[in-house]
Amino acid sequence: MGRRPCCSKEGVKRGPWTAQEDKLLADYIRAHGEGKWSSVSKQAGLKRCGKSCRLRWLNYLRPNIKRGNITQDEEDLIIRLHKLLGNRWSLIAGRIPGRTDNEIKNYWNTNLCKEPPPPPNNFVSCRPSKEASSDPQQQSKAEVNLSNVPKYNNQNAESECSEGSLSSLPTTREEEDYSSRDLWMNFYTREMSLSQFLDIDFSNLSNLFAEVLVGGYSSTKAMHDDDVEADFGAQLAAFTDLADEWIM
DNA sequence: AAAGCCGCCAACCGCTCCTCG
DNA sequence: GCGAGGAGCGGTTGGCGGCTT
Numbered sequence: 154m155g156r157r158p159c160c161s162k163e164g165v166k167r168g169p170w171t172a173q174e175d176k177l178l179a180d181y182i183r184a185h186g187e188g189k190w191s192s193v194s195k196q197a198g199l200k201r202c203g204k205s206c207r208l209r210w211l212n213y214l215r216p217n218i219k220r221g222n223i224t225q226d227e228e229d230l231i232i233r234l235h236k237l238l239g240n241r242w243s244l245i246a247g248r249i250p251g252r253t254d255n256e257i258k259n260y261w262n263t264n265l266c267k268e269p270p271p272p273p274n275n276f277v278s279c280r281p282s283k284e285a286s287s288d289p290q291q292q293s294k295a296e297v298n299l300s301n302v303p304k305y306n307n308q309n310a311e312s313e314c315s316e317g318s319l320s321s322l323p324t325t326r327e328e329e330d331y332s333s334r335d336l337w338m339n340f341y342t343r344e345m346s347l348s349q350f351l352d353i354d355f356s357n358l359s360n361l362f363a364e365v366l367v368g369g370y371s372s373t374k375a376m377h378d379d380d381v382e383a384d385f386g387a388q389l390a391a392f393t394d395l396a397d398e399w400i401m
Numbered sequence: 402a403a404a405g406c407c408g409c410c411a412a413c414c415g416c417t418c419c420t421c422g
Numbered sequence: 423g424c425g426a427g428g429a430g431c432g433g434t435t436g437g438c439g440g441c442t443t
Contacts, residue, residue, distance in 0.1 A: 167412080167413075168411095168412075168413095168436095168437090169411070169412080169437085170411090170412090188429090189428085190428080190429070191427085191428065191429090202413090203428085203429090204413080204414090204429085204430090205412075205413075207429075207430085208411085208412065208413080209411090209412085211430095212411075212412085213411080240431095240432065240433090241431085241432085242431075242432065243430075243431060243432085254430095254431075254432080255410085255411075255412085255432095256410085258432070258433085259409070259410055259411085260409095260410095262409095262433095263408065263409060263410080264409095
């Protein structure tokens with residue numbers, strides 16, 4: 154049984170967009186907003202498939218799209234986020250203002266995936282040196298150790314991070330759980346900046362933290378605990394591999 | 402100057418996830 | 423609970439422009 158195409162091929166225009174098509178689409182969306190892509194093409198008078206309209210808007214016509222070369226800072230972020238999230242381009246793009254997932258994906262495939270560039274001089278890796286820990290394997294895998302993970306909250310994330318405050322260290326597993334969840338949620342809700350998040354010493358990530366972090370990521374896709382649980386195993390494994398790599 | 406090669410990037414394709422009836 | 427349709431995502435492709443020979 155063949156897959157039904159997303160739209161009828163007949164009468165549907167393909168290939169590069171013209172300036173007139175761009176104007177029709179942009180004018181329509183500014184007037185009516187995003188969504189209902191399948192009907193946008195008809196309503197706007199375009200002979201395009203809805204998916205094509207959506208892609209054109211998101212990757213080209215949308216306001217605040219940043220044009221031009223990827224900066225060194227952006228490249229650093231892409232590398233670090235890719236290390237953290239893998240090929241989840243939309244998530245990566247969501248943390249880099251003005252850049253689209255398609256652009257980042259293209260940049261990665263053409264520039265970064267071929268060979269890893271040397272770290273810039275001012276690059277402060279969140280991966281500790283081998284000398285930093287006497288027994289990294291034990292530290293990373295065996296024990297729940299959040300003692301060096303700063304706690305962020307919505308009110309003073311900036312100051313606490315910059316000062317490395319450890320004033321609110323959790324003392325119980327339950328408190329640790331909340332602390333880790335806060336950390337993730339502050340990052341996800343952008344209360345904590347990307348640089349703050351990435352400045353965390355990930356060598357101190359406990360399995361518990363990884364659990365919460367990965368759970369937090371899952372919840373961004375589906376806010377259902379059952380789904381988070383179902384997806385948890387694979388993601389935790391992936392994250393554990395990542396953590397292992399960091400502390401190697 | 403012309404032909405061939407190569408890299409970039411916009412756009413398409415197919416799959417999965419989500420929502421709604 | 424199930425199925426259909428819509429939306430979103432990541433992988434892939436093809437055209438174009440620049441570079442090399």
